[in-house]
Amino acid sequence: MIRLDKRLSACVSLVEKGSFAADVGTDHAYIPIWLVKNNVCSRCVASDVNAGPVESAKKNIALNGVSENVTVVCANGLEDGAFDGCDNIIIAGMGGELIAEILDKTDRPKSASRLILQPMTKQDTLRRYLWDNGYEIIYDEPIEADRLYQLFAARYIGEKTEYTELDTQIGKHENISRGVASLVRARISALEKSARGTEISGGDPSKVRKLIKELENLL
Numbered sequence: 001m002i003r004l005d006k007r008l009s010a011c012v013s014l015v016e017k018g019s020f021a022a023d024v025g026t027d028h029a030y031i032p033i034w035l036v037k038n039n040v041c042s043r044c045v046a047s048d049v050n051a052g053p054v055e056s057a058k059k060n061i062a063l064n065g066v067s068e069n070v071t072v073v074c075a076n077g078l079e080d081g082a083f084d085g086c087d088n089i090i091i092a093g094m095g096g097e098l099i100a101e102i103l104d105k106t107d108r109p110k111s112a113s114r115l116i117l118q119p120m121t122k123q124d125t126l127r128r129y130l131w132d133n134g135y136e137i138i139y140d141e142p143i144e145a146d147r148l149y150q151l152f153a154a155r156y157i158g159e160k161t162e163y164t165e166l167d168t169q170i171g172k173h174e175n176i177s178r179g180v181a182s183l184v185r186a187r188i189s190a191l192e193k194s195a196r197g198t199e200i201s202g203g204d205p206s207k208v209r210k211l212i213k214e215l216e217n218l219l
Contacts (some may be wrong), residue, residue: 002034002064006145007118011092014116014153015040022047022086024078024102025094029057029070036069045082047075077102078109087113096122100129110134110156117152118143124168130154131161140171140214142179148186166214176218188215 004012005079014020022045023031032044046057054074061070073082078089089112091099097120103109115135119126130137130152139153152171163172169187172178191212195205 002030002037004030004034004088007143007149008034008092010117010143010149011090011118012038012040014114014151015090016114018033018042019088019113020044020086021088021090022078022083024089024091025049026057026072027053027093029060029072029092031092032070033061033066036066036125041088042069042140043084043126044070044074046070047073047080047082049074049076058191073121078106083108087111088116089114090116092116092118093120095120096124096126096129100126103129104133113155115152115154116137117154119152122167123150126152127163127168127171131163134158134160136161137171140173140175142183144179144182148182150183165211169215170218171213181219186214191215 008031012031013120015035017040019041020043021032021035021041024047026032026046026048029046030045035041035044048054048057051074054072055105057072061067061072071082073080089109091102099117099119109115117126127137135154136157137152137154141151143151170180170183191208195208195212198205198208
């Protein structure tokens with residue numbers, strides 16, 4: 001039986017039961033195997049852009065007896081006919097800019113009922129992309145594991161969402177949970193480094209300093 005770490009467990013917890021799920025950048029195909037074996041999905045697509053991970057995925061899928069349930073494709077993002085009909089799309093472990101690029105290359109994400117996105121970097125860029133391009137972020141929470149991760153669920157509604165610079169840093173939250181507080185502190189630390197770097201290079205860090213103050217006021 002496939003055992004997922006805390007990060008991937010959080011990702012699969014957002015997959016809708018009975019959905020036809022796609023795992024983009026599947027690597028070892030742990031997510032689709034887990035979804036099928038745990039009766040969350042009866043069929044999935046596992047994809048990767050590189051041949052090595054695709055072969056690894058095929059072997060793991062065969063070893064776990066789910067070859068009839070999981071289709072494996074070597075594809076760049078969502079640009080393959082195998083994704084037709086996928087209503088839950090998982091993209092985990094990539095940078096936020098790359099995730100945004102993948103979503104932007106095809107209309108398939110717009111017809112999905114749920115996007116499950118776990119950006120490793122540039123989370124603010126991904127939030128901006130989603131809000132600017134008609135997506136609603138319905139889940140936005142940190143994952144406290146070996147490090148702090150951020151996990152989103154989104155869906156296309158066809159309307160832009162208004163947001164502030166503060167929203168891009170931590171998401172929209174009515175209450176500051178322990179996990180969000182940890183994220184706030186992490187963002188303060190990162191922005192402090194950015195502000196110092198700007199000062200050293202002779203730039204104006206006033207906007208960053210203002211954002212740091214807004215974050216500090218949440219604690």
